[in-house]
Structures are given as structure tokens and as C-alpha cells.
Amino acid sequence: MRRTADRDGRHLDLSVKEFALLEALLNASPAFLSTEDLLEQVWDEHADPFTSTVTVTIGRLRRRLGDPPVTVTTPGVGHRIIGPPGLPD
Template identity: 50%
Template sequence: MAGRRLELSPREFGLLECLLAVPGRVIPAEELLERVWDEAADPFSSAVKHAVHRLRAKLGDPPAIETVREAGYRLRPS
């Protein structure tokens, strides 16, 4: 992935930026929704889950984003 250009949507970029700001910390989906989406976003939607899925696909293998069950998402330690 090093040196490869990624085409990210504004939301994907926002997600990655949030995760990079606190490496290793689990960020709840609700917090990501508040920080990356607008105030009209439905807190019961699966928007974060789908955006993380798309971002993982663009980042490639091994997956850089880890789902912490019932807690949120974090960047995997390198």
C-alpha cells in the first residue's frame, strides 16, 4: 500500500482521519457517526459499518481496521 494513491470519499477520509488521530484506541460507531456525518444522521443506521467495509476494501490486506465487538473500531497495531 505504501506509495499507492487511494481514492477516498469524504466520509471514508473522515473515518480514516479519526482512527489515525488515536491509534490503537477503540472508537465507538456512535462517536464516528457524530464526528464524520452530519447532525441529521440516523444513529440506528448501519452507515458507519458500510463505510468501514468500503474503507477496508480500499486499504487492502491485511485489514488495517479492526472491529472490536460491541465496542467500535480501531486501527490494528502495525
């Protein structure tokens, strides 16, 4: 099953995990979500906390969303959605 989103008039065909990740980040905005938070919210209780699955999925989502970037990762803090340039985050 695929989920869809639009950005700047472009249709984005997202995987279920990409869509759930985007939804979790949007719901938490402007707060950061840690990798552990995302594993709990987007994956299930059997997800390996030492895997790079969140990093890989964030990378895929960023590529699909295109420029300018709408997510930011701060090492040791987590991931979050950022606002459009010129608007406060």
C-alpha cells in the same frame, strides 16, 4: 471532492467520508471509537444512529486499504486502527 492517501506505495482515492473516517480512527489510535463516536465525528447531528452507514463505510474503507487489514471491529466496543504485524498495538 475526493481525498487521497497512500498505502505501501499505492495511491488510494477515497471519498470524503472514507477519508474523514480514516482520519478519525488515526487520530484516536490506538483507542477504539464507537459507532456513535464516529457518527458524531464524521457525519452530522442528523445522522440516524440506527443506520448501518458506519458499518458500510468501514467495509468500503477496508476494501480500498487492502491487505493486510489496518482496521479492526470489536462488537460492542467499536472500531480502531491496528499496527503492522509484529508491532504492539
